[in-house]
Amino acid sequence: xxxxxxxxxxxxxxxxxxxxxxxxxxxxxxxxxxxxxxxxxxxxxxxxxxxxxxxxxxxxxxxxxxxxxxxxxxxxxxxxxxxxxxxxxxxxxxxxxxxxxxxxxxxxxxxxxxxxxxxxxxxxxxxxxxxxxxxxxxxxxxxxxxxxxxxxxxxxxxxxxxxx
Amino acid sequence: xxxxxxxxxxxxxxxxxxxxxxxxxxxxxxxxxxxxxxxxxxxxxxxxxxxxxxxxxxxxxxxxxxxxxxxxxxxxxxxxxxxxxxxxxxxxxxxxxxxxxxxxxxxxxxxxxxxxxxxxxxxxxxxxxxxxxxxxxxxxxxxxxxxxxxxxxxxxxxxxxxxxxxxxxxxxxxxxxxxxxxxxxxxxxxxxxxxxxxxxxxxxxxxxxxxxxxxxxxxxxxxxxxxxxxxxxxxxxxxxxxxxxxxxxxxxxxxxxxxxxxxxxxxxxxxxxxxxxxxxxxxxxxxxxxxxxxxxxxxxxxxxxxxxxxxxxxxxxxxxxxxxxxxxxxxxxxxxxxxxxxxxxxxxxxxxxxxxxx
Numbered sequence: 001x002x003x004x005x006x007x008x009x010x011x012x013x014x015x016x017x018x019x020x021x022x023x024x025x026x027x028x029x030x031x032x033x034x035x036x037x038x039x040x041x042x043x044x045x046x047x048x049x050x051x052x053x054x055x056x057x058x059x060x061x062x063x064x065x066x067x068x069x070x071x072x073x074x075x076x077x078x079x080x081x082x083x084x085x086x087x088x089x090x091x092x093x094x095x096x097x098x099x100x101x102x103x104x105x106x107x108x109x110x111x112x113x114x115x116x117x118x119x120x121x122x123x124x125x126x127x128x129x130x131x132x133x134x135x136x137x138x139x140x141x142x143x144x145x146x147x148x149x150x151x152x153x154x155x156x157x158x159x160x161x162x163x164x
Numbered sequence: 165x166x167x168x169x170x171x172x173x174x175x176x177x178x179x180x181x182x183x184x185x186x187x188x189x190x191x192x193x194x195x196x197x198x199x200x201x202x203x204x205x206x207x208x209x210x211x212x213x214x215x216x217x218x219x220x221x222x223x224x225x226x227x228x229x230x231x232x233x234x235x236x237x238x239x240x241x242x243x244x245x246x247x248x249x250x251x252x253x254x255x256x257x258x259x260x261x262x263x264x265x266x267x268x269x270x271x272x273x274x275x276x277x278x279x280x281x282x283x284x285x286x287x288x289x290x291x292x293x294x295x296x297x298x299x300x301x302x303x304x305x306x307x308x309x310x311x312x313x314x315x316x317x318x319x320x321x322x323x324x325x326x327x328x329x330x331x332x333x334x335x336x337x338x339x340x341x342x343x344x345x346x347x348x349x350x351x352x353x354x355x356x357x358x359x360x361x362x363x364x365x366x367x368x369x370x371x372x373x374x375x376x377x378x379x380x381x382x383x384x385x386x387x388x389x390x391x392x393x394x395x396x397x398x399x400x401x402x403x404x405x406x407x408x409x410x411x412x413x414x415x416x417x418x419x420x421x422x423x424x425x426x427x428x429x430x431x432x433x434x435x436x437x438x439x440x441x442x443x444x445x446x447x448x449x450x451x452x453x454x455x456x457x458x459x460x461x462x463x464x465x466x467x468x469x470x471x472x473x474x475x476x477x478x479x480x481x482x483x484x485x486x487x488x489x490x491x492x493x494x495x496x497x498x499x500x501x502x503x504x505x506x507x508x509x510x511x512x513x514x515x516x517x518x519x520x521x522x
Contacts, residue, residue, distance in 0.1 A: 043228075
């Protein structure tokens with residue numbers, strides 16, 4: 001197995017195991033509580049509005065916003081880690097169809113793997129900080145992914161043209 | 165049946181079931197459920213205007229129940245398909261997994277058992293609730309689903325261990341494998357088409373994240389604030405305006421996310437199926453036709469889902485037809501693989517019988 005394939009296939013399966021492990025612990029220890037918090041704070045906010053208590057309403061709605069923001073990102077991180085892991089594995093299997101030198105393919109594999117790890121990580125980090133750094137990490141990760149995938153598509157088209 | 169064929173047939177079975185379930189859900193439940201969520205939210209907001217606290221809480225309970233119903237159905241659909249993809253991927257890396265065939269077969273059964281258990285458990289969460297549960301937050305259906313997830317996780321980890329052992333024991337030894345070497349026209353079309361779909365999904369996702377995601381999140385909160393502030397001030401027109409915009413916003417968010425996810429998922433499926441073309445026991449012409457049908461449906465569905473906000477049910481109907489095309493093509497390929505593997509089973513049995521008679 002070539003170095004580039006090893007990065008994609010072994011890295012991909014490791015990332016899938018990581019993503020599933022994260023999803024499992026989230027489902028067992030956090031998801032139900034998060035959903036209760038989202039629903040509860042929204043209902044409490046509107047109940048406070050019914051009572052004409054605007055201060056309690058604002059507090060509850062803020063709690064809803066924060067809980068929803070965190071929940072969406074935690075679920076996104078889980079889904080994207082596993083989805084990207086599967087993409088790494090499938091591209092690793094078909095990497096011999098990409099018509100570049102092994103060195104270039106290794107660099108592409110590293111870029112893909114780095115993007116697949118850092119993009120969901122950046123999304124997850126946004127739950128700890130609303131600042132620009134987590135967003136920058138997510139943007140950098142998605143940039144790596146799109147650039148590497150476009151290069152791979154180009155490499156595949158080159159090889160299929162050559163075959164014909 | 166060998167571990168690899170078990171994973172291939174089981175994986176495609178999971179994908180097919182997940183897709184059919186998703187199509188049935190989209191046609192018969194999704195829109196109706198969204199309308200009921202909207203109606204209950206409106207009722208809660210109007211109850212708040214009327215100062216009726218109990219009615220607010222009761223309507224939000226209904227919203228919660230409807231959202232749980234919707235969420236668990238979507239999770240069932242997504243997990244079934246993703247486990248199917250993972251099964252196909254594990255089947256593909258089989259030659260590189262350094263484990264005994266009997267161990268691989270056991271792990272494949274564990275994977276498939278867990279792969280079915282999780283979505284079935286998730287599907288039942290809404291109906292079982294917390295009945296007889298040992299926990300205050302998690303019901304038996306969730307526990308069963310989580311156990312299924314754990315089985316899939318462990319089976320995948322064993323495959324990872326097998327791959328690691330392969331790299332340690334055989335170094336750079338090359339694997340000769342008919343699936344990995346197959347290069348027919350249908351496979352090439354599926355591989356390139358799949359890559360293009362994944363790239364399209366990535367670009368759309370990046371554009372949505374950069375241009376709309378944060379705006380949508382902010383608008384979501386603003387509209388809920390307007391709704392509740394309007395209710396506190398007993399201003400029905402403000403509440404109604406915010407409710408109408410809120411419904412529109414939820415639609416916009418849903419179609420963008422669905423278009424992004426489906427383009428990538430179908431792209432991945434097309435690439436995966438490219439590798440299995442040598443296993444599809446159909447003529448080259450029919451393989452090419454089914455590949456084209458699959459790619460056409462894979463393009464129709466996300467594009468038409470995306471256009472649903474602008475063109476309504478017409479686009480939604482075409483999207484459903486796109487989903488149906490993917491399902492039909494997948495069934496055709498699954499039958500082709502079944503024919504091929506059935507022939508292999510028959511020939512190996514014949515060899516075994518002739519060996520015994522000698």
